[in-house]
Amino acid sequence: MSIATRGNMGVDWEARVDFGRLREERLARLRAELDRSELGALLAFDFGNIRYASATHIGTWAMDKLIRFCLITRSSDPIVWDFGSAAKHHDLLNPWLHETHMEADADPHAPHHGAKRPRLETGARAGISTLRGAFPPAAGIAEEVARKVTRELERFGLAREPLGVDLIELPILFALQAQGITVVDGQQVFLEARRIKTADEITLLTSAASMVDAAYDRLYEFLRPGVRENECVGLVAKSLYDQGSEYVEGVNAISGERCAPHPHVYSDRAVRPGDPAFFDILHSFNGYRTCYYRTFAVGSASPAQRDAYKIAREYMDVAIAAVRPGATTADIVSLWPKAQEVGFPDEEAAFALQYGHGVGLSIWEKPIFSRLTSLDHPEVLEEGMVFALETYWPAADGWGAARIEEELVVTADGCEVITKFPAEDLLVAGGGRYFTVNGPLPGIRDSQSHLNTPEGRGEAHREKAAD
Numbered sequence: 001m002s003i004a005t006r007g008n009m010g011v012d013w014e015a016r017v018d019f020g021r022l023r024e025e026r027l028a029r030l031r032a033e034l035d036r037s038e039l040g041a042l043l044a045f046d047f048g049n050i051r052y053a054s055a056t057h058i059g060t061w062a063m064d065k066l067i068r069f070c071l072i073t074r075s076s077d078p079i080v081w082d083f084g085s086a087a088k089h090h091d092l093l094n095p096w097l098h099e100t101h102m103e104a105d106a107d108p109h110a111p112h113h114g115a116k117r118p119r120l121e122t123g124a125r126a127g128i129s130t131l132r133g134a135f136p137p138a139a140g141i142a143e144e145v146a147r148k149v150t151r152e153l154e155r156f157g158l159a160r161e162p163l164g165v166d167l168i169e170l171p172i173l174f175a176l177q178a179q180g181i182t183v184v185d186g187q188q189v190f191l192e193a194r195r196i197k198t199a200d201e202i203t204l205l206t207s208a209a210s211m212v213d214a215a216y217d218r219l220y221e222f223l224r225p226g227v228r229e230n231e232c233v234g235l236v237a238k239s240l241y242d243q244g245s246e247y248v249e250g251v252n253a254i255s256g257e258r259c260a261p262h263p264h265v266y267s268d269r270a271v272r273p274g275d276p277a278f279f280d281i282l283h284s285f286n287g288y289r290t291c292y293y294r295t296f297a298v299g300s301a302s303p304a305q306r307d308a309y310k311i312a313r314e315y316m317d318v319a320i321a322a323v324r325p326g327a328t329t330a331d332i333v334s335l336w337p338k339a340q341e342v343g344f345p346d347e348e349a350a351f352a353l354q355y356g357h358g359v360g361l362s363i364w365e366k367p368i369f370s371r372l373t374s375l376d377h378p379e380v381l382e383e384g385m386v387f388a389l390e391t392y393w394p395a396a397d398g399w400g401a402a403r404i405e406e407e408l409v410v411t412a413d414g415c416e417v418i419t420k421f422p423a424e425d426l427l428v429a430g431g432g433r434y435f436t437v438n439g440p441l442p443g444i445r446d447s448q449s450h451l452n453t454p455e456g457r458g459e460a461h462r463e464k465a466a467d
Helices: 021-035 046-054 086-093 141-154 170-178 188-196 198-220 227-243 303-322 329-333 460-464
Strands: 042-045 069-074 077-081 123-126 163-165 182-183 246-254 276-285 292-298 354-360 365-370 386-394 402-408 416-417 428-429
Touching: 021 069, 021 198, 042 188, 042 227, 042 329, 046 069, 046 077, 046 182, 069 141, 069 386, 077 086, 077 141, 086 141, 123 460, 141 276, 141 329, 163 188, 188 365, 198 227, 198 276, 198 292, 198 402, 198 428, 227 246, 227 276, 276 402, 292 354, 303 329, 303 402, 303 460, 329 365, 365 416, 386 416, 416 428
Parallel strands: 042 163, 077 123, 163 182, 292 428
Antiparallel strands: 042 069, 069 077, 246 276, 276 292, 292 402, 354 365, 354 386, 386 402, 402 416
């Protein structure tokens, strides 16, 4: 794998991301997966899949609208139908959309094996989907989408072969079927192509993680009693956008009693002295995403919170130690606790507390690590995969919890962790500011849980220490 440095600028004096190579290698992987499949073509409405295939992007405002679509056939490079003037912009500034690859099919079982791919116009065109039903059905927008796609399939002799689709609105599905098109699941082809990352993708993913490193540094300095979860979200978002983030998808900011059970959404709660607080930062740099948790104690921590962090960290460390090519997702999840051990009746109820997922142009790509599916359906780890591992443990006093997440690249003989903000031990934010008559306030305080229980009073901790 080639070595590249990271920086937000392209330079002539050092190897960095090669975007031309990135585009070509992604498309080559996708076309290879399409050739291995039984499909004649792929139709994408998902923004991550469209970007992977065509290297086009019109902003994150449109990600949930399914308004643009892209066709990739066995006989052509991507054809993009885009939102209004965006198509004209692509024609002017995305010259790769007009390039046509001409090599013969390599797969001896492919329907067109040995034939050169025809040189026909592809590129970008104006096109619009149904705006998730906002257009009047009688306007015939769904039928027009189906006609556009069918016309291209007929042009390349693929109208009778299965069309793989990732996401689709029901009116468009019905309209394609009315044209005689056999629509099948195409998402697996996209996700298989995206499973192994290229060298440039790994550089971009590492760059995205390094931006979160810096955001956590700012957050650590900011976090103290009185700040609100939503203020933390704003601080992190500004830090990332200032660094050149394309999109801050979300910042999970969870504190105090909201930590257990994990609600997966921030609020306006004010942080108080002694609170646990954990955060998940999700953003993208040139399309490549992060999913990156860290846990802090604010001012000081209870023994129960410190112990919860140690347990979550131990589960993380044993998982990282097991990652290498040839290992499986089952090998990893078998090292993690069962749902009942963290207070849930089954794995579906505890889903994503002990979890792993691929990271790329979207989060939650392949492979997936979960006791819900991985033990019965293991996936083999391969060099070049990039994924995140997440662990969680509730504090014994019932007050807080610890959440840790690391992103890893699978290497030839193990893995590399690309999330670098310190997480080996529980960090105390806003500490070192309070002094008693006996000196600085301790980082661990027996009374800090605010609960009059043996666990809250730290009695179990003292008994364990005495042993």
